Amino acid sequence: MMPYKYSLKDEESNLLIGHFEYICGLPSMELKDTQNGDIVHLKLKNFHFTNEFREYCTTRRHSISNLYILVLDKFGFVIGSYYYVLSSRKRVITSELIDDQDVILEGYLPTGLFQETIALWDLWKDYIPSKYAIWLNFSELQRDIWMGIIRNNCNTFANCLQHQDKTNQTYYLNGRNITDVTSFYFLLGESINGPGGYFGGCLDSLSDCLCGGFGVIPPFTIELSGYANKSINIEKILQVLREHRVTINFID
Numbered sequence: 001m002m003p004y005k006y007s008l009k010d011e012e013s014n015l016l017i018g019h020f021e022y023i024c025g026l027p028s029m030e031l032k033d034t035q036n037g038d039i040v041h042l043k044l045k046n047f048h049f050t051n052e053f054r055e056y057c058t059t060r061r062h063s064i065s066n067l068y069i070l071v072l073d074k075f076g077f078v079i080g081s082y083y084y085v086l087s088s089r090k091r092v093i094t095s096e097l098i099d100d101q102d103v104i105l106e107g108y109l110p111t112g113l114f115q116e117t118i119a120l121w122d123l124w125k126d127y128i129p130s131k132y133a134i135w136l137n138f139s140e141l142q143r144d145i146w147m148g149i150i151r152n153n154c155n156t157f158a159n160c161l162q163h164q165d166k167t168n169q170t171y172y173l174n175g176r177n178i179t180d181v182t183s184f185y186f187l188l189g190e191s192i193n194g195p196g197g198y199f200g201g202c203l204d205s206l207s208d209c210l211c212g213g214f215g216v217i218p219p220f221t222i223e224l225s226g227y228a229n230k231s232i233n234i235e236k237i238l239q240v241l242r243e244h245r246v247t248i249n250f251i252d
Contacts, residue, residue, distance in 0.1 A: 004072060005125075008044065008103075011066040015056055018049040020103070023069070029114040029141065039087055044103040054097055063091040067105075069113065071121050080121060080152045082113040111152075116145050124149060128196040133177060135186055143182050147201050150189060154198035154214070165212050169220045175227030184234055192216050203240055210244040218245040225251040 004019035024043040056062065064086065071080035086107040120142065127134050135146050171191040178184050182201070189197040193215045200206030200214075210218060222241065227250055238248055 004048070004076070006044070006072060007070040007078070008047075009068040009070055010053070010064050011068060012064070013053075013056060013062070015053050016050045017053045017064070017067070018047050018103075019072075020044040020047045022046070023118060026113060026115045026118065029112075029116045029145065038108075039106060040109050042084075042105045042107075044105065046100055047103040048099045049097045054094065057092045057094050057097070061091070063089050065089045067107075073125050078156060079124065080149065081156050082109065082111050082152075084109055112148075114145070116141065117149065120145050120149055124153075124196060129194055132190050132195050133186070134195075135183075136177060143186075147182060147185070150186075150196050150198040151201060153196060164215060165217045166215065167217050167220060169216055171220065171222050173222060173224045175224045175229070178227065178229050178234065180229075181231075181233045181237065184237055188222075191222075203236060206237065206240055207244070210241075210246070219247065221247040221249060223249045223251055
C-alpha cells in the first residue's frame with residue numbers, strides 16, 4: 001500500500017515532481033472572504049521527489065510554474081486533480097531536492113481546493129467505490145463540495161469514459177432520497193456510474209452528459225420509486241431527460 005495521499009505534477013514537463021502526505025495552509029470554504037484569486041501559501045508535508053524528476057532536472061535547467069495537485073487513493077492511483085499556479089516562476093535547484101522535508105509553495109488555486117474538500121476526499125477513499133449514498137446526511141455545504149468532487153473525479157477519467165457508453169438500459173432511483181435538486185443528480189449519477197458516479201449537476205451539464213461520453217446515451221429508461229418531492233426544479237430535470245428520449249416511469 002502506498003503511504004502517500006497526494007502527488008505534485010509539473011504541467012510543462014508532464015512529470016510527477018513527487019509525493020507527499022498532507023497539505024497545510026488550505027483556506028476554509030466557510031470563510032466569507034475566501035476568494036479563488038487570493039494567494040494561497042501551501043506546505044506539502046514530508047515530500048518525496050521522484051527519480052524521474054531528479055534525472056530530468058540534472059540534464060537541463062528547469063523551472064516550475066503551473067502545477068497539478070493530485071489526490072491519490074489507498075493504492076496510489078489518481079482520483080482527483082487540482083490546478084495550482086505559482087505566484088512567480090521557481091527555478092529548480094537539484095541540491096535542494098531533499099526528501100522527507102516540507103515543500104513550501106506560494107500561488108493561486110483557480111479550481112478552489114479547500115480544507116473541507118480534503119476531508120471529503122478522505123471519506124471518498126474510505127467508502128468509494130463500494131458504498132452508495134454516503135451523502136445522505138451531508139450538510140448543504142458538504143453536498144456542494146461533494147458535487148465538485150464527483151465532477152472532478154469524472155473529469156480526471158473523462159478519456160476513459162468516452163468508449164464505455166451504453167444504451168437501452170434501465171436505471172432505478174429511490175425517490176424517497178430526493179430532497180432537493182442536488183440529491184437527484186447524486187442518485188442519477190450513482191445509478192448510472194456506480195458509487196460516486198457523475199451524470200450532471202445542472203441542466204446544462206446534464207444535457208452535455210446526455211450527448212455521450214458519460215456512461216450512457218439515450219434512449220434509456222429511468223424507474224423512479226417513491227417519488228414525492230415534485231418541485232418545479234426537479235420537474236425541469238425530468239423534462240430535459242424526456243426531451244433527450246429518456247423514458248421516465250413512476251413506481252409507487
